[in-house]
Amino acid sequence: MSGGPSLPDDTPPKGRPKRKSFLFDVIRVSMGAFAHIGLTMLINVIMIRVWGREVKGELVVIMNIPTIVCLFSEFGLKKIIPYMIGQQIEPTQRVIGIALSLWLASSVLGVSTALIYFGLVGVPGVPFFWCLLASALIMPRLLVNLLRGIALGVEELGYFNQLRYVRDLTVLMVVLGAMFVLNLGAEYAWTYILGMLISAIVVIAWAIPMLRRHAKIRLAWSNRIARDIVVQGVVFSLGSMLMMLNYRVDILILGVFLNAPNPPITKEAISDYSVGVAFANILWQMPIVIGHVLFSRSVNTKDPIGMARKTARLIRIGTALAIPGAVALFIFAPWLFPLIYGEEVTLAAAPMRILLPGIVLFYAARLIESDLTAKGRPWAVVSVMLPVVAANVVLNIVFIPMWGVNGAAFTSTLTYTGGAIGMVVIYSRVTGLSMREILTPRKADFALKIGRKGAGRGKGHDNIDASAEND
Numbered sequence: 001m002s003g004g005p006s007l008p009d010d011t012p013p014k015g016r017p018k019r020k021s022f023l024f025d026v027i028r029v030s031m032g033a034f035a036h037i038g039l040t041m042l043i044n045v046i047m048i049r050v051w052g053r054e055v056k057g058e059l060v061v062i063m064n065i066p067t068i069v070c071l072f073s074e075f076g077l078k079k080i081i082p083y084m085i086g087q088q089i090e091p092t093q094r095v096i097g098i099a100l101s102l103w104l105a106s107s108v109l110g111v112s113t114a115l116i117y118f119g120l121v122g123v124p125g126v127p128f129f130w131c132l133l134a135s136a137l138i139m140p141r142l143l144v145n146l147l148r149g150i151a152l153g154v155e156e157l158g159y160f161n162q163l164r165y166v167r168d169l170t171v172l173m174v175v176l177g178a179m180f181v182l183n184l185g186a187e188y189a190w191t192y193i194l195g196m197l198i199s200a201i202v203v204i205a206w207a208i209p210m211l212r213r214h215a216k217i218r219l220a221w222s223n224r225i226a227r228d229i230v231v232q233g234v235v236f237s238l239g240s241m242l243m244m245l246n247y248r249v250d251i252l253i254l255g256v257f258l259n260a261p262n263p264p265i266t267k268e269a270i271s272d273y274s275v276g277v278a279f280a281n282i283l284w285q286m287p288i289v290i291g292h293v294l295f296s297r298s299v300n301t302k303d304p305i306g307m308a309r310k311t312a313r314l315i316r317i318g319t320a321l322a323i324p325g326a327v328a329l330f331i332f333a334p335w336l337f338p339l340i341y342g343e344e345v346t347l348a349a350a351p352m353r354i355l356l357p358g359i360v361l362f363y364a365a366r367l368i369e370s371d372l373t374a375k376g377r378p379w380a381v382v383s384v385m386l387p388v389v390a391a392n393v394v395l396n397i398v399f400i401p402m403w404g405v406n407g408a409a410f411t412s413t414l415t416y417t418g419g420a421i422g423m424v425v426i427y428s429r430v431t432g433l434s435m436r437e438i439l440t441p442r443k444a445d446f447a448l449k450i451g452r453k454g455a456g457r458g459k460g461h462d463n464i465d466a467s468a469e470n471d
Contacts, residue, residue: 037282039168041340043175043192044275048341050179051186057267058126059192060274061255062134065114066141068248071241073110074142075102076233078149079240079373085153090225096150096211097220098229103146104219107139114138124258133193140200147207154214163203170199236373239381243369246389246415250408253396264401269347273405275337276352279329280359283322308431311371315364316441322363326356351409358416364439365416365423372430380430384422388415 048056077099084095118131148163150156174195178184184191211217254270257263329336333349341348372380392415399407428435 033164035165036168039165039172041278043168043172044278045341046175046179047189047192048271048275048345051189053268053271053344054266055186055189056274057269057271058123058130059189060251060270061123061258061267062126062130063193063196064248064251064255065117066110066134066137068245068252069110069114069117069138070141070145071244071248073106073113073138074145074237075106075230076235076237076241077102077106077142077229078145079237080229080233081146081149082153083236083374083376084229085150086155092154093215094220094222094225095229096215097218098222098225099146099150100217101219101221102226102229103143107142110138110142111135121256121259123255127190130190130193133190133197137193137197137200140197140204144200144203144207147204147211150214151207151210154210156210163207166206167196167199167203170202171195174198236376236378239369239373239378239385242382242385242389243365243419246385246392246419247412249389249392250396250412253393253400254405254408257400265404268344269405272337272345272347273351273408275341275345276333276348276350276409277355279333279336279348280352280355283325283329283356283359283363305431307371307374308427308433311367312431312433312438315367315438318367319360319363319439320441322360326360330356347405351405354406354409354413356413358413358420361420362416363420365420368423368427372427375430377430380426381423384426385419388419388422391415391418 044056047059081095081099084090085092089095114135115132118128118135122128122131144163144167151163171192172195175192178188178191178195182188208217251270251274254265254273257265258267258270330353333352337345337348369381372378392411395411395414396408399411401407403410424435424438427433428438
C-alpha cells in the first residue's frame with residue numbers, strides 16, 4: 001500500500017485532535033488499563049466469593065470462545081483500519097463506511113462459528129442458553145473492536161481509553177444488581193454474560209460522538225477497497241492474531257479436556273488457573289498500553305527508524321521494571337490469593353509462579369509486534385509466532401493430562417520464551433538495531449522528560465529523552 005500525502009510528524013491531519021507527547025499518551029492509556037485491571041479483579045472476586053469457583057470456571061471456558069472467534073472473524077479490521085486511516089490510503093469516510101459493511105458480514109460468520117462450536121463441544125453441565133448469550137455477544141464485540149481501531153487511526157486515544165473502563169463499569173453494575181438487588185444465585189450466573197452484552201451496547205453508544213467527528217455513520221461499498229481491506233487486514237493482523245491465540249489456546253484446550261471421560265482438570269481448577277494468569281498478566285499491562293500508543297504513532301509516523309529506537313528503549317525500561325514486580329508476585333502469591341479471593345482458591349499460586357519467567361521475557365515481543373505491524377511487516381511476526389502457537393497446542397495436549405493446570409502454565413512459559421527470543425532476533429534484522437541495543441538497559445533510559453523536544457525543528461519528535469535513543 002502506498003502512503004498518502006506527506007505530513008510533518010507533529011502535524012495531525014485536519015480534524016484530528018492535537019497530538020500530545022508520547023509519554024503523556026502512555027500515562028493516559030495506562031490509567032485506563034489499570035482501571036480495567038482493578039474493575040476486572042473486583043468483578044472476579046465478587047463472582048468467586050458469591051457464586052463459587054465452579055461457576056467461575058464455567059464462565060472462563062464459555063467466554064473464551066467469543067474472544068477467539070472474534071479474533072479470527074473480524075477480517076483484521078482492528079489492525080488494518082487504523083493503518084489505512086493513519087496513512088490516508090483512502091478517504092476516511094469511505095474506509096469507515098466499507099469497514100462497517102464488512103463488520104456485518106464478519107458478525108454473521110462469527111456468530112455461526114460460535115454456535116457450531118458450542119453445539120459440537122459445549123461445556124459439561126452448562127445450559128445451552130448461556131452459550132447462546134455468549135454467541136450473541138460476538139456481533140457488538142466486533143463493532144467495539146472496530147471502533148477502538150478507528151480511535152487509534154484518528155489518534156483519539158482519550159476515547160480509546162474510555163471504551164475499556166466504560167465496559168467494565170457496566171458489567172460491574174449488572175453483576176452487583178443481579179447478586180445484591182435481585183438476590184440471584186449461582187444458577188443465574190448467566191447475568192454476567194448478559195452484562196457483557198449490555199456493556200458492549202453501552203460502549204458503542206459512547207463511541208458514536210467520536211465516530212461522527214470523523215465520518216458520517218453509513219454503510220458503503222467498493223469491491224476493490226473491500227478486497228484490499230480483507231486481504232491486507234488478514235495479512236496485517238495475522239501476527240497479532242497468533243500472539244493472542246498463543247495466550248488463549250490453553251483455556252480452549254482445558255475446556256476441551258473437561259469433556260474427557262476422566263478429565264485431568266476440574267472447573268474449579270480452571271477458575272483458579274484463570275485467577276493466577278490474570279495476576280501474572282498485570283506485568284503485561286504496560287507493554288500492552290505502550291503497544292497501543294506505539295501502533296497509533298507508528299501508523300502515522302514518517303520516521304520509522306526513530307520509532308524503532310523508541311521501541312527498543314521502551315523494551316529496555318519495561319523489562320527492567322517488570323523483573324522486581326515478578327519477584328514480588330512470586331514471593332507473596334501463596335498469601336495473596338486466599339486473602340483476596342477466599343481460602344478455597346488454592347491452585348492459583350503455582351501456575352502463576354510458573355508463568356512469571358515467560359511473561360517477563362515476552363514483554364519485548366508484545367512491543368515488537370506492535371511496531372512491526374505498524375511498519376507493514378506482519379510476516380516477520382508470523383514467521384516467529386506460527387511455529388510457537390503450533391508448539392503451544394502440542395505441548396498443552398501432552399502436559400495437561402500429566403500435570404493439569406500446571407502443565408498449561410509450563411507450556412505457556414516455554415512458548416513465551418521461544419517467542420520472545422525469536423521476536424528479538426527478527427526485530428534486530430528488520431530494524432538494523434543490535435540485540436544489545438534492544439535488550440541491554442542504559443542509565444540514560446530512565447531519564448524521562450515529559451513534553452516535546454525541538455518544537456522549531458520541523459520534525460517535532462515526542463520526547464522520551466532522545467539522548468538515550470541516540471547514544
